[in-house]
Amino acid sequence: MSLKPTIPKHEHSMNIENAQVQMRKGILEFCIMHIISRGEVYASDMLDELTSAKIMVVEGTLYPLLTRLKNSGLLDYKWVESSSGPPRKYYILTDMGKQFLEELQSTWGELSDSVNAIVKKTAQQSADAQPADDSSKSE
Amino acid sequence: MSLKPTIPKHEHSMNIENAQVQMRKGILEFCIMHIISRGEVYASDMLDELTSAKIMVVEGTLYPLLTRLKNSGLLDYKWVESSSGPPRKYYILTDMGKQFLEELQSTWGELSDSVNAIVKKTAQQSADAQPADDSSKSE
């Protein structure tokens, strides 16, 4: 028992990276369904688009998510031969998926509004607390 | 082996509620730190504000989150006697917490922009695909 001196130890503390990861969670699903809604794409296409939109995502996250969406009947796919490698799964939204996307769209809009309202309220209160500051008038 | 007929079975399927919950994750932390940044508040204050901002959160989520933030040195608190019940923990941001909040603010801004860019691109492509539609011109 005197061996095993260095137990890895879970810190459970918060660092900025961790928090940024958290913030991205759940948004992914919405973005992916959006991309698929534009037409048939396969996973690497999605990775490219998300990466260029600065939304980080890796294979280990994307593939299981696509599988979950497929199993829930929101996506469908077909195999397509590739001229340069193994066949690809091209995804499309099902009718259910389209409806689901619309609901996610509303959720995103509302969430975004709610968060911005909180941010705005903070800014407003800062302005109140420091009237010497040259900020625009509160309403 | 013929017994144990009804294994509870984890569906792991996606429904809209589940997705909405996912979307809210990670945003919470940002909102909570924002609220605390406005001045000393205790947990019930936060619950009220978040609820009225339509951001659902419950005690079982909030208290552990506050504890994690405290343990990470981002928050501090002091006990204050209440005239109508048990004492309350009033939270404030530490200097580290203030810096952290600024970084979260950037992350939120960028994430929000990225998502909106994806949404916009979809809208634009729909307009292209259906020129008969009376949408505004694409750029």
Add this chain to the structure above:
DNA sequence: TAAGGTACTTTGTCATGCAAGGTACTTGGC
């Protein structure tokens, strides 16, 4: 047939949201 590239899959670990139940302090009725 071996090497390298592309694409999809699986396993294991960890973080965390949350329901439910618990602790503790205060006030008011009896």
Add this chain to the structure above:
DNA sequence: GCCAAGTACCTTGCATGACAAAGTACCTTA
């Protein structure tokens, strides 16, 4: 004093899901 009700904070246990890393499979080129 004792008990019920209200308020506030805390803990346990389960389910979910992000992701690193390792695995499988197909295709091309040499």
